[in-house]
Amino acid sequence: MAPRSDKSPGKPPDKPPSETPGRPPNETPDELPDRAEIVEKADEYLHDTSLSLEEYESLSRSISELTPIIRTDSSYFVLGSYGREEIRRLQLVKDRLNRRPNSYAFLMVDVRGEWQNGVLKFRVLADFTDHIVGVVEHDRSGFLVEQGLFVAEESYFEKTHVLKREYEDESPYSWMQESVFSLLDRENRLYAWNGEDALAQETENIP
Template sequence: MSDSSSESDLEARAQRHHYRSLTPEEYEGLTHFRADWADIAAEANNRFFILGSFAEDDVDRVNELKAHINRETGDGAVAYRMDDFLPEIDLTLHPILKFKLIADDSHHILGVCEHDQGGALIEHGLLIESRSYIDKTHILKRSYPPEREKERYSWMQTFGVFEIFEYYDQLHEWETVSEYEHQIEDLVEQLL
């Protein structure tokens, strides 16, 4: 949310992004979301929304990217994951709505992609539905040998999502952990 956005602006954007009217529980979740945003991100000059798999074998790279930004960029930047907002289980906000509200007000969206499992396909679909999301998104894609690449990624990712970000020079490929670390350092430096 931009610093000047009012509560009614947030509600209007929530209604625009959602397929139905918000429930009273979702309005309460929206109020808490606004408070979380103020605590986590509102004051930062560079806001980074970090996407990726939360699966046990993958989440370390997502967390490494978030930690690198928060550690190396000083007070002017902040990185966060979607689950940093409304972490309490009893607060309700539709996940696609939550994603869009965070993405709208982030300066940069960085996705770590290693396969097509989990919510990756939904996130990728949301990213390419809006030119404003495409413009601020960079994908850190793990590369595999050609025969394995077909097993790890769906055709929709390969011929849709990755192709789009490659066209705009926003696809950053890596194979090893060392290459990944180098990619995140270069990318964050480039974006700041």
Template sequence: MADEESSDRQSAATAEQLGALLDEYESFTGQSIDRDEYAALKRAVETDVVPVTEADRSFFVLGSYDDEDRLRLVADRLESVGKPFLLKDLEAFDSVLRWTTQFKVMANRATHIVALYEHSEGGHEWEAGWLDHRPYREKFTVLKRDYPDLDPREEPFDGMFAHFVETVAALDRVHRFEAPTDASPAEVERGVETCVSAYKAELLDER
């Protein structure tokens, strides 16, 4: 009986998320899903979306995949307080949705979005532009690397990206750690862990 109830809940959750995702897909792309894509999308919803939406607290971890080990570090440290995930983890989506659509879909569903920013190179600059909208601001937090050996204007963030981070900081949603340009990987990782610990403490205080 318990297994049947669990299966029924899973089916209902899949149906609900699938319907919402089909609407979003058409809104984001201006196209409709064909029959073959529908089956793949349903599988993706079951494996990638429902576990996120069913979690009490979920974390969409963003940043540069050139620094994936550090993104994984953020995700690992957040596991004790919720369900973290990277866009790269959503493999079932790859055959159906472009990464930009995947990003928009999951940004809508995660309860929290956490970005590790050490520079403004790569696709996360596009992501920041999308997140600079009211629906996301209250659930978006930045973990930012400061470079004590550089003038702030010389840090590896272009002007638009730096302005975006300061906009988030004005909302008191930025945690900072210091690591100079010649910092060792271990030193940077310690800074990241300190930031994540402060963020987790903040989350637990909100309960």
């Protein structure tokens, strides 16, 4: 996790880190970022591509969308495919996680705002959430991009949990996906399911 831009070395924090059990100290910020911090992230994640004035203002207005993510004890960024059947299961996982006290689970589409770039939106949300939860059913869809990002970025990988659908007669996953599953399995953060009842049950095993 990149250090907050408003805290220079040697300067004490404005207040002590939160001791709430759901959010260990220094793991995720407990305050909304300011404009300067979001612009720094945009510069980093978009490889120094300059933001237009319109994009800058849109990004600034989107900061408020982070409020429920930061101000709950445990936040869950639920990722997966948005096909008709698949999104129903994403909603199931989100609903289960939202039943937990003082927790907030959300899909990418729930955070509307005026984001101009999907990669930037994903990375800012991933930076500020406590847990990334992937629901994987096959090797099709844009979710493959997110899978690559949360493996390449150590800070994302450390808080990622994946619910992997299993099939009796086939394995519709690529070699690269299977490699990701192996990494997560070694960390006990891979959960297998083969029906919606099992999916709901395995969701309960996510911290």
